Amino acid sequence: xxxxxxxxxxxxxxxxxxxxxxxxxxxxxxxxxxxxxxxxxxxxxxxxxxxxxxxxxxxxxxxxxxxxxxxxxxxxxxxxxxxxxxxxxxxxxxxxxxxxxxxxxxxxxxxxxxxxxxxxxxxxxxxxxxxxxxxxxxxxxxxxxxxxxxxxxxxxxxxxxxxxxxxxxxxxxxxxxxxxxxxxxxxxxxxxxxxxxxxxxxxxxxxxxxxxxxx
Amino acid sequence: xxxxxxxxxxxxxxxxxxxxxxxxxxxxxxxxxxxxxxxxxxxxxxxxxxxxxxxxxxxxxxxxxxxxxxxxxxxxxxxxxxxxxxxxxxxxxxxxxxxxxxxxxxxxxxxxxxxxxxxxxxxxxxxxxxxxxxxxxxxxxxxxxxxxxxxxxxxxxxxxxxxxxxxxxxxxxxxxxxxxxxxxxxxxxxx
Numbered sequence: 001x002x003x004x005x006x007x008x009x010x011x012x013x014x015x016x017x018x019x020x021x022x023x024x025x026x027x028x029x030x031x032x033x034x035x036x037x038x039x040x041x042x043x044x045x046x047x048x049x050x051x052x053x054x055x056x057x058x059x060x061x062x063x064x065x066x067x068x069x070x071x072x073x074x075x076x077x078x079x080x081x082x083x084x085x086x087x088x089x090x091x092x093x094x095x096x097x098x099x100x101x102x103x104x105x106x107x108x109x110x111x112x113x114x115x116x117x118x119x120x121x122x123x124x125x126x127x128x129x130x131x132x133x134x135x136x137x138x139x140x141x142x143x144x145x146x147x148x149x150x151x152x153x154x155x156x157x158x159x160x161x162x163x164x165x166x167x168x169x170x171x172x173x174x175x176x177x178x179x180x181x182x183x184x185x186x187x188x189x190x191x192x193x194x195x196x197x198x199x200x201x202x203x204x205x206x207x208x209x210x211x212x213x214x215x
Numbered sequence: 216x217x218x219x220x221x222x223x224x225x226x227x228x229x230x231x232x233x234x235x236x237x238x239x240x241x242x243x244x245x246x247x248x249x250x251x252x253x254x255x256x257x258x259x260x261x262x263x264x265x266x267x268x269x270x271x272x273x274x275x276x277x278x279x280x281x282x283x284x285x286x287x288x289x290x291x292x293x294x295x296x297x298x299x300x301x302x303x304x305x306x307x308x309x310x311x312x313x314x315x316x317x318x319x320x321x322x323x324x325x326x327x328x329x330x331x332x333x334x335x336x337x338x339x340x341x342x343x344x345x346x347x348x349x350x351x352x353x354x355x356x357x358x359x360x361x362x363x364x365x366x367x368x369x370x371x372x373x374x375x376x377x378x379x380x381x382x383x384x385x386x387x388x389x390x391x392x393x394x395x396x397x398x399x400x401x402x403x404x405x406x
Contacts, residue, residue, distance in 0.1 A: 031392065031395055061399050061402070061403055062395075065398055068402065072349055073261065073367075075345055077261060080256075080257035080260050087260075087274060087277070087278075088256065091278050091282070092249060092252070094278060094282055095285045095286075099243075099285060100242060100243030100288075102243075121242070121243040124243060125242075125243065128242070138227070138231055142242055162232070162235055
């Protein structure tokens with residue numbers, strides 16, 4: 001790094017406890033104020049900072065500290081990403097799907113003594129998987145609205161989806177709605193009056209750079 | 216078709232927005248949750264290691280944090296805020312650990328003197344600026360380090376830090392100012 005600061009010129013004129021000394025060495029400012037100034041992108045410009053050689057030295061020190069901070073975080077994250085995958089599997093192994101099972105939805109069975117149910121969570125899973133089979137759509141939240149515990153009671157379903165740009169939204173929604181009706185008919189006995197699909201967001205297809213950041 | 220389904224959806228999910236992943240995970244989608252674990256787990260681990268000052272308990276703290284997150288995802292109103300929500304959880308878990316570890320020490324003591332940790336000159340010359348910063352950070356008094364780490368890694372506002380640590384805003388401001396000056400001074404001496 002090219003050091004523009006005059007040789008050996010340092011800004012150690014402050015001590016940790018004496019604000020007056022700090023301000024005296026920084027043209028009336030404090031390190032905290034200079035740090036806030038950097039946070040604001042040095043805007044609006046403050047000549048009493050910009051034109052002060054002492055402040056300039058301190059600002060460079062702060063910037064150097066930030067760069068080191070960034071480099072340290074990158075190094076640490078890099079180190080973490082090189083670890084084997086066991087920590088991920090260990091986490092996933094220790095969580096229970098029951099936490100999101102939701103309500104129980106009865107299924108009829110010929111035997112009067114048998115009691116079959118499918119969970120609300122499983123139904124949401126079916127809806128998601130169905131959506132994932134449709135191109136260029138992400139299914140987000142799925143909500144079953146109504147009393148699912150009483151067989152035959154009509155319910156409605158609210159689904160949030162994200163659609164990639166350039167898609168024909170009404171057509172895609174209809175395609176998705178149809179696929180969901182079919183899947184629900186296959187796996188449940190729910191009487192579904194409506195499936196309301198809300199296109200909550202438009203997003204660009206995931207690109208490689210976004211993925212690289214995570215791995 | 217079932218065989219190819221997983222491959223088809225696994226890669227798009229990796230690029231999905233935080234909001235989408237949080238919503239799906241709140242609905243019980245383990246694969247979406249796994250993407251969140253991979254996306255923010257490393258940062259949470261770095262965070263926990265910094266706050267705890269060691270790596271020994273990091274695995275436990277991060278694992279506990281994700282288990283808590285999974286159980287409470289339904290309470291997260293805004294899925295796009297999942298990163299700061301996760302950082303808040305790991306921050307609480309880390310602080311709980313500190314409290315448990317040092318029940319007999321008042322960790323809110325803001326006047327703890329900075330330990331004298333000046334490295335021998337030869338050592339200082341051999342280490343990189345990054346390593347020097349890691350060493351100086353680790354030597355900060357605990358209360359300063361907690362504030363600093365919340366600010367720098369979890370990107371908390373001063374107000375968030377005050378609320379999280381149950382400290383007056385002025386105290387947080389003072390701790391951060393002191394930490395910043397100490398870091399500046401130490402890094403300057405290292406140059």
